[in-house]
Amino acid sequence: MNADTLLTYIYIFVLATFVGLEVIRRVSPLLHTPLMSLTNAISAIAVVGSIVVAGEQRSTATTILGTVAVTASMINIVGGYLITYRMLSMFKKGKQVKP
Amino acid sequence: MSAGMSVATWIQLAYIASAACFVLALKWLSAVPTARRGVLTGVLGMALAVGGTLLRPEIVSYTWIATAFVLGTLIGVPMAMMPMTAVPQRTALSHAFGALAAALVGTAEYISHPHLSRFTMGALAIEVVLGFLTFTASLMAFGKLQEWLPQRPITYRGQNVVNLGILTLALGTAVYLIIHPGSLALFLAMAALALVFGVLLIIPIGGADMPTVISLLNAYAGLAASAMGFALDNKLLIIAGALDGSSGLILSIIMCKAMNRSFANVLFGAFGQAQAAAAHTEKKSHRSASAEEAASLLANAGSVIIIPGYGMAVAQAQHKVRELYDLLKKQGVSVKFAIHPVAGRMPGHMNVLLAEANIPYDALLEMEDANSELPQTDVALVIGANDVTNPAARHDKGSPIYGMPIIDTDKARTVMVIKRSMNPGFAGIDNELYYLDRTLMLFGDAKGFVSELVKEVQVQIENA
Numbered sequence: 001m002n003a004d005t006l007l008t009y010i011y012i013f014v015l016a017t018f019v020g021l022e023v024i025r026r027v028s029p030l031l032h033t034p035l036m037s038l039t040n041a042i043s044a045i046a047v048v049g050s051i052v053v054a055g056e057q058r059s060t061a062t063t064i065l066g067t068v069a070v071t072a073s074m075i076n077i078v079g080g081y082l083i084t085y086r087m088l089s090m091f092k093k094g095k096q097v098k099p
Numbered sequence: 100m101s102a103g104m105s106v107a108t109w110i111q112l113a114y115i116a117s118a119a120c121f122v123l124a125l126k127w128l129s130a131v132p133t134a135r136r137g138v139l140t141g142v143l144g145m146a147l148a149v150g151g152t153l154l155r156p157e158i159v160s161y162t163w164i165a166t167a168f169v170l171g172t173l174i175g176v177p178m179a180m181m182p183m184t185a186v187p188q189r190t191a192l193s194h195a196f197g198a199l200a201a202a203l204v205g206t207a208e209y210i211s212h213p214h215l216s217r218f219t220m221g222a223l224a225i226e227v228v229l230g231f232l233t234f235t236a237s238l239m240a241f242g243k244l245q246e247w248l249p250q251r252p253i254t255y256r257g258q259n260v261v262n263l264g265i266l267t268l269a270l271g272t273a274v275y276l277i278i279h280p281g282s283l284a285l286f287l288a289m290a291a292l293a294l295v296f297g298v299l300l301i302i303p304i305g306g307a308d309m310p311t312v313i314s315l316l317n318a319y320a321g322l323a324a325s326a327m328g329f330a331l332d333n334k335l336l337i338i339a340g341a342l343d344g345s346s347g348l349i350l351s352i353i354m355c356k357a358m359n360r361s362f363a364n365v366l367f368g369a370f371g372q373a374q375a376a377a378a379h380t381e382k383k384s385h386r387s388a389s390a391e392e393a394a395s396l397l398a399n400a401g402s403v404i405i406i407p408g409y410g411m412a413v414a415q416a417q418h419k420v421r422e423l424y425d426l427l428k429k430q431g432v433s434v435k436f437a438i439h440p441v442a443g444r445m446p447g448h449m450n451v452l453l454a455e456a457n458i459p460y461d462a463l464l465e466m467e468d469a470n471s472e473l474p475q476t477d478v479a480l481v482i483g484a485n486d487v488t489n490p491a492a493r494h495d496k497g498s499p500i501y502g503m504p505i506i507d508t509d510k511a512r513t514v515m516v517i518k519r520s521m522n523p524g525f526a527g528i529d530n531e532l533y534y535l536d537r538t539l540m541l542f543g544d545a546k547g548f549v550s551e552l553v554k555e556v557q558v559q560i561e562n563a
Contacts, residue, residue, distance in 0.1 A: 001218040001332065009329050009337055016338040019122055020345030026129045029440060029465055032350060032447025033186060035128055036317055038141055040193045042121050043321045043343035045145070046200040048152045049331050053207045054167060055158030062207040067163040069203040072196040074171020075178065080193060081142050082179035083186070087451055088134045090183075094459030 034087045041080025047073035106154055113151030114335040120144025121339055125346070131460060148335060183455040184412055187313060187444040188244040194316045195237035201323035202230025206290065208330060213281045220280055222329035224273035227286075228293040229323040232269075235297030237316050243306060244444060250306035258303055265296045304365065306444075311354040311365045313445045318347025350446045357440035357466075359492075359503040385521065388539040390548065393515055394555030396539075397423075400477035400513075402433040404469060406506050407449060408442055410483025414545035417456035420482065422553045424458060430560060435462050437469030437479075437506045439487040470507045479511035481518075481532075483545050488516075489530045499528060514538040517548045 001009075027035050050073050054066030121144045127137030158164070181189050205227035209215075215223065242248035269292035272285055304312055321343025328336030355362060388396075397403060405424075411417060427434045436458065442449035450463055464472065473479060481488055488508040491498040508514055509532050516533060518540060532538055541548055 001216055001222070001329070003218070005332070006218045006329070009334070012334055012337050013325060013329075013341050016118075016341035017345050020125070020342040021349065023122060023125045023129070024342075024346045024349050027125070028130060029353070029438075029447060030450045030460055030463060031128060031131065031134060032353075033190075033443075033445060033451045034134065034447070035125075035346060036190055036314070036350065036446060037186070037193075038124065038128055038138060039317060039321065039343045039346040040190060040197065041145070042124070042141060042339050043197045043317075043324050044200070045121075045148060045336055045339035046197060046204060046324045046327060047145075048148055048333060048336060049204040049327050050167075050200050051149070051152045051164055052155060052157055052331075053204050054163045055155075055160055057159050058211045062210055063163055065203040065207040065210075067167045069200040069207075070164055070167035071171045071174075072200040072203075074168055075175040076193045076196050076200075077145055078172045078175030079178040079189075080175075081138055081145070082176065083181070083189070084141075085135060085138045086179060087183070087186075087454070088131070088138065090451070090454040090457075091131050091134075091460045092454070092457070093131075094461050 030091075031088075034084050037080055037084045037087065041077055041084065044073045044076035044080060047077065106156065110151040110154055113147045114333075117144045117147040117151070118335050118338045120147065121342055125342060148339075183451050184415075186451060187309065187448060188241050190445060191237050191241040191244055191313055191316070194313070194320045195234050195241065197320040198230045198233035198237060198316075198323055200230075201320070201327050202227050202234060202290070202293075204327060205230060205330065206286075209286050210283065213283060213286075215280060217277050219330055220277045221273075222326050224276060224289065226323055226326035226330055227290055228269055228273060229319055229326060231290050231293035232297035232300065233316055233319040233323060235294050236300050236312075237297075237320075239298055239301035240309060240312055240316060243301070243304075244309055252303045252305040254303045258299075262296065262299045265292055265299065269293050269296060307441075308358075308360075308365050310441050310443070310445050310448075311351055311358070311360070311362075314347050314350035314354055315362075315365075316347070318344045318351060321345075321347055353440060354446060357504060359500070383534040385533050385540050386536075386538065387542055388515070390541070390543075390551035390555050393539065393541055394552050394559055396478055396513060396515070397427060397432070397480070397552065398430055398556050398559045400432055402435075402472075402476045403427060403478045403480060404435050404437050404464070404473060404476045404511065406437045406439075406469075406479060406481045406484050406488055406508055407453070408439075408482065408484025408487065409444060409449075410485070411545050412443070412449075412452050412483070414483065416482060416545040416549050417452055417458075419546055419549040419553060420453075421456045421458050423549055423556065424462070426553060426556050426560070430556075435464050435469070435472070437464050437466065437473070437508075439466055439484070439504075439506055442484065442487065466504060466506055470510075473507050474510045476511045477513060479508045479514045481508060481514070481516040482549065483517070485530055486528060488532050489528065491528070491531050495531075508532060509535055509537075512537065515541055517541045517543065517545055519544055
């Protein structure tokens with residue numbers, strides 16, 4: 001990475017942060033727990049780096065580290081999306097209670 | 100671009116689509132009707148990211164990747180099936196896993212290429228330090244939430260100096276590695292310092308501050324992923340990590356505001372330790388009522404607002420509360436719930452607990468809305484909440500909770516508080532609310548007393 005690419009990445013980081021702040025500011029406090037479990041699943045995007053390390057097979061040590069990293073990320077992906085969906089299924093609108 | 104696009108281009112296109120999916124997922128999560136679509140879009144985004152990555156030419160073997168996929172799924176599914184009371188500790192644990200993944204990838208990267216350019220090494224150092232410290236800090240938070248570790252903050256003289264010293268040492272090592280690359284031993288020392296710092300960071304933080312800490316760790320895990328993107332030249336990682344980081348940041352700020360605290364105060368202040376509250380010597384009087392009297396007031400009220408606190412969840416009373424809600428609704432009483440932002444153990448936790456008990460979400464009021472309705476409300480019923488209802492927060496400058504936004508429970512025409520005894524709560528602060536003329540104390544444990552209320556209301560309906 002040189003200074004130019006670093007600057008490009010900083011642009012991307014800053015813009016993504018602003019998009020994130022604007023979008024997430026609008027999330028109702030009602031849904032803050034599902035929000036955290038969803039962003040948790042999204043941050044398991046580390047799986048992208050982990051897969052490469054696990055599959056490149058540069059050395060035994062890196063393959064082990066990569067495999068553990070993919071496992072950890074996969075736990076968050078599967079667990080994170082599943083529990084968020086489960087939680088959201090519990091939120092129901094009130095119906096008129098029959099007398 | 101010619102007709103024959105290279106695999107690398109396809110992968111980049113998949114990554115761009117993936118980043119767009121993540122933004123849409125968060126956008127659709129903003130309201131209940133679209134929220135589930137948001138989750139599915141997030142799944143699509145992740146599938147694109149994983150699918151694209153699996154096409155990368157560097158990958159020579161899929162054996163270990165497949166093994167890890169199976170293993171992760173086998174652990175991840177049961178973790179998603181936990182009861183809603185356990186969601187805070189589950190979240191802490193997944194912050195730990197996310198951070199660990201980032202830290203391990205960074206370490207593997209360094210083992211393969213110890214002589215990195217300065218910028219890359221800088222990004223890698225941030226990734227690894229943030230990753231490892233978030234890993235142990237999240238495990239500590241998990242331990243506290245799971246009550247395997249003591250809830251109270253543990254403090255000692257010079258604690259902040261020791262903690263900052265270790266962090267400085269870790270960052271100093273990182274700077275040295277940027278200038279003089281190529282020492283695996285020093286790299287591992289830096290990782291070890293970060294691991295130790297994570298543990299020390301959480302030791303002085305009390306159980307009551309966990310909502311803020313969990314949000315902050317959420318942001319750290321995201322920033323570690325973003326730093327990984329800088330180190331690995333991967334823009335998707337930068338974007339997804341930044342989204343996660345901003346979400347953690349917003350939630351931390353909301354939690355801090357809800358407790359009228361600053362970040363520095365949460366991290367270094369050790370709140371929640373015995374707040375040597377000035378012992379009130381004067382004996383104040385309170386009024387109490389039986390379940391029968393309370394039930395009669397509730398059944399004859401026009402409007403009721405219930406103020407639930409974590410105590411309600413600890414007593415597993417939420418399903419009984421739902422029965423009471425149903426009965427009163429049937430009687431034509433308007434029943435709503437006032438939710439303080441820190442009512443549970445993580446942001447939004449109380450809403451999920453009540454939703455799990457089948458209480459419709461349109462009956463849940465945010466603090467501001469509840470406060471504008473409370474003065475016209477006949478009965479405010481407090482179940483398992485304490486400090487967030489204490490009027491001292493509004494006027495008593497000497498109170499440790501002065502300035503904290505509260506639910507103006509004392510403004511309702513009649514206040515009822517279910518409580519075991521007159522003992523002060525978690526923070527050891529006496530609650531003025533209990534001594535008001537309009538307040539009736541209902542002594543008993545939350546679940547038992549609400550069950551009695553349900554029975555008594557039923558009797559009253561039958562006799563009417």
